[in-house]
Amino acid sequence: MKKTNHPHHAVYFIGIGGIGVSALARYFLSKNYKVSGSDAFSSEITDQLKKEGIKIFIGHKPANIAKDIDLIIYSAAIKKDNSEIKKAGQLGIPFKLYSEALGELTRQYKTIAIAGAHGKSTTTAMASLVFMKAGLDPTVIIGTKLKEFAPLIGGSNFRGGKSEYLIIEADEYTGAFLNYFPFAAVINNIDREHLDYYKNLAEIKKAFLKFIGNIQRGGILILNKDDKNLYSLRDKIKKIGQRNNLKIFWHSITLNQRSRVQCNKLRKILKIPGEHNVSNALGVYTLAKILRVKENVIFRALSEYRGAWRRMEYRGKFKIQNSKFKIDVYDDYAHHPTEIKATLAGIRLKWPKSVIICVFQPHQEKRLKSLFREFIEAFDNSDVLILLDIFKVKGREETKQSVNSQKLAEAIKKKTSLNVLYLKNPKNLKNILVKIINSLCPHNSASSLHSSAMIVMMGAGDIYKMTDKLIK
Numbered sequence: 001m002k003k004t005n006h007p008h009h010a011v012y013f014i015g016i017g018g019i020g021v022s023a024l025a026r027y028f029l030s031k032n033y034k035v036s037g038s039d040a041f042s043s044e045i046t047d048q049l050k051k052e053g054i055k056i057f058i059g060h061k062p063a064n065i066a067k068d069i070d071l072i073i074y075s076a077a078i079k080k081d082n083s084e085i086k087k088a089g090q091l092g093i094p095f096k097l098y099s100e101a102l103g104e105l106t107r108q109y110k111t112i113a114i115a116g117a118h119g120k121s122t123t124t125a126m127a128s129l130v131f132m133k134a135g136l137d138p139t140v141i142i143g144t145k146l147k148e149f150a151p152l153i154g155g156s157n158f159r160g161g162k163s164e165y166l167i168i169e170a171d172e173y174t175g176a177f178l179n180y181f182p183f184a185a186v187i188n189n190i191d192r193e194h195l196d197y198y199k200n201l202a203e204i205k206k207a208f209l210k211f212i213g214n215i216q217r218g219g220i221l222i223l224n225k226d227d228k229n230l231y232s233l234r235d236k237i238k239k240i241g242q243r244n245n246l247k248i249f250w251h252s253i254t255l256n257q258r259s260r261v262q263c264n265k266l267r268k269i270l271k272i273p274g275e276h277n278v279s280n281a282l283g284v285y286t287l288a289k290i291l292r293v294k295e296n297v298i299f300r301a302l303s304e305y306r307g308a309w310r311r312m313e314y315r316g317k318f319k320i321q322n323s324k325f326k327i328d329v330y331d332d333y334a335h336h337p338t339e340i341k342a343t344l345a346g347i348r349l350k351w352p353k354s355v356i357i358c359v360f361q362p363h364q365e366k367r368l369k370s371l372f373r374e375f376i377e378a379f380d381n382s383d384v385l386i387l388l389d390i391f392k393v394k395g396r397e398e399t400k401q402s403v404n405s406q407k408l409a410e411a412i413k414k415k416t417s418l419n420v421l422y423l424k425n426p427k428n429l430k431n432i433l434v435k436i437i438n439s440l441c442p443h444n445s446a447s448s449l450h451s452s453a454m455i456v457m458m459g460a461g462d463i464y465k466m467t468d469k470l471i472k
Contacts, residue, residue, distance in 0.1 A: 015075025103179030116188030274346020391461025
């Protein structure tokens with residue numbers, strides 16, 4: 001690894017409560033920088049950062065920006081007219097986007113970047129655990145929390161390693177991953193996502209091709225052949241590969257005999273459900289084999305992976321009032337139709353006889369409008385669907401959209417046989433769940449149904465706070 005030659009000693013983060021920004025803040029803290037930052041609201045993440053020794057300001061105010069700050073790093077969600085950025089400009093303090101600051105790090109390490117519309121966090125987590133098990137001691141910046149990184153605090157999105165390896169989650173939103181220059185990249189898939197930034201799928205594909213062009217000369221590229229959008233770029237990817245002398249490997253869970261043997265083994269050992277996770281694991285397996293990690297080490301690490309924060313995470317039990325019955329509650333971050341479909345299909349495969357009650361909070365009006373048809377068919381593997389109001393993302397909701405959760409509920413009712421209802425007031429969630437469960441199982445007699453039912457709380461907004469209330 002190149003020596004870190006950074007002139008800045010005090011670093012301030014705007015939007016420090018974000019899952020990516022907080023991981024980078026922890027990186028700087030681990031390198032003995034004086035770290036502080038602000039966020040609009042306090043959260044589980046800001047509370048933990050405070051405990052770790054980072055000075056946290058709640059609310060963005062010019063007074064938070066001290067003269068001794070050497071560098072400001074801000075989240076993509078923060079606009080240039082933010083009062084703290086304006087103050088930094090007045091004081092002559094340099095400021096960088098989170099992705100630009102992380103991009104600088106990718107040049108200092110042997111960086112492995114995990115990209116794709118879906119499955120980035122899970123794949124990054126799997127790769128990190130394989131590298132750790134193999135004694136490669138990576139530094140990791142990930143968009144979720146892993147218990148293995150910090151078991152005493154319930155998990156972390158950062159791991160400080162002593163080797164030359166840096167493993168990062170490379171997000172395509174706002175073109176962030178175009179700032180990264182990895183030695184190796186894994187791309188899971190390409191999908192119509194972040195349509196508040198990209199015009200269409202063609203523009204998203206162009207961005208992924210640019211990202212591939214950023215891989216260091218002679219580097220490694222691992223690609224999922226089963227994803228039609230990604231595979232449609234094979235000729236263009238081949239040209240980039242020839243130009244930059246890349247070692248390109250396509251993997252598939254369906255096509256060849258050799259990977260069929262590996263996939264069957266992965267299906268047996270993986271603790272997390274779903275064929276999409278077999279594919280994620282196969283990408284990590286392919287990378288690790290190229291880097292000469294022993295097969296038994298790869299399989300052992302993958303078999304020990306029990307999932308990450310908000311990725312089909314078991315949270316506890318929902319107790320039905322005036323009853324001895326308790327129902328398992330899971331929390332999942334899925335918010336795009338492709339993710340919802342894959343997650344629910346994985347659950348149905350693992351628990352074929354369970355009654356699946358999905359509580360979904362749509363994330364961002366533009367996403368719901370752009371993918372409305374896909375959302376209608378995304379919940380087929382659930383038995384009951386409860387739709388909450390849209391979680392509106394600050395700074396990303398530009399116009400009044402013609403869609404809402406009630407309209408989605410009506411459209412699903414018309415086109416499918418799914419038992420669906422729209423719940424305007426989330427305070428009524430507990431009572432509605434009790435009614436649903438009792439209607440599925442009258443007179444509390446069929447205890448077997450209670451024991452085989454499950455509640456999946458799903459969405460990328462603040463639905464996890466409702467999960468907390470449900471299991472208390």
